[in-house]
Amino acid sequence: MTILVIAEHDNATVKAATLGTVAAAKAIKSFAQQSVHVLVAGHHAHNAAQAAAKFAGVSKVLLADAPQLEAGLAENIEATVLSIARNYSHILVPATASGKNIAPRIAAKLDVAQISDITAVCSADTFERPIYAGNAIATVQSRDSIKVITVRATSFDADASEGSSAPIESIDAAPDAGLSKFVSRDVTKLDRPELTSAGTIVSGGRGLGSAENYKRLLEPLADRLGAALGASRAAVDAGYVPNDYQVGQTGKIVAPQLYFAIGISGAIQHLAGMKDSKVIVAINKDPEAAIFSVADYGLVGDLFEIVPELVQRLQ
Known part of the structure; x- marks a missing residue:
């Protein structure tokens, strides 16, 4: 089986949290000798897919490109992920506002327990995560056939984004779920780093x-x-x-x-x-x-x- 990382991106570039999530996937890979795939779900997102293809350790990038995926609506991304989920043993998402919106939907539809906010990988089925506002660390083991995981990306040392040249494979996007609609986005522009x-x-x-x-x-x-x-x-x-x-x-x-x-x-x-x-x-x-x-x-x-x-x- 293979590990799937759901990339967070703006259809042009991949967010830094995705690099940390790929690092977590590689930590799992070191125990299970699995390959790592990255899913880029968006619209006119080929540049983001090309950026993901350069991540060290990634063996394939899956590109789902459709208008209904442009705004990153969780319901539509969830449906696209579910169409391929059975091919993977682990599905990893950054523990960001976007990732926390997507992962629970996937876990619920797969009828598995989500493993949230992991900070370390102990083995292919065992992970550490903070509890009580970080005052204690829980070690969690999952026996689910598909493990849906959110990753605290800052806890994993991300490799340089250059270093690979993975193939990009186009996959079909799920139809618009019709459950939500993108209205507008107010973006705060800063002259300082994110x-x-x-x-x-x-x-x-x-x-x-x-x-x-x-x-x-x-x-x-x-x-x-x-x-x-x-x-x-x-x-x-x-x-x-x-x-x-x-x-x-x-x-x-x-x-x-x-x-x-x-x-x-x-x-x-x-x-x-x-x-x-x-x-x-x-x-x-x-x-x-x-x-x-x-x-x-x-x-x-x-x-x-x-x-x-x-x-x-x-x-």
Whole structure:
């Protein structure tokens, strides 16, 4: 049997989370000696399929190209996946908003238990996943004939996207399910890196006090570092920044090389989203703040003085 990875893409390029998911598939392959296929379901998505074909370790790319797949509606992708699902022992999807919308539908239709948010592969049927906001790790074994899995892509070291030249095979797309309709999409355009794929992230919390302070203090620091901007849930709830800035269990899971936590106390749900960062720098006036328990470097003091000085020294 073979492993199938469902690619997340915009019909032109493949999202970084797919690379991490392919890395998880290769970890399974190392136990079962299976091949890895990638499904690109979209419309006018040949460029995305060509990008996926270059991923190291991928032996074939399946391209389902049809108008009803252009918007990535979960109901239509689910139907297309189900038409080929019986050919695979594992079906992997990135644990993103899109992937979490698709995978449960596939698992339900196949009458199997979904394995969610895996962070490690122990064997072809055994996986690790975080529970209790990452305070414990559960080891889960599945005996289902087809394993439907969502992957925390930041937990797997993605290989370079170049290194292979897999064949691309066209497959038939399932008819439009007619259960949902794409109306519109509002896209936030940023001059900075995407939060989930950035190498450096500067995050702010409620300690900043206002949206004006968030912008005045953190944007210059992010500009100096070429970093993405993030925030705690408290900062988002207070209206300092939009919801798509949120890092945490109910936001985005990140694992950059460098993470700045500024004015963030370190609530469990926030730590669950960023504690796998390679280097964590915390700035907080409370020496007992929970964020210091995971920080590699901690600065206890007034962020309104420390951050401007840090920006100045980085010039």
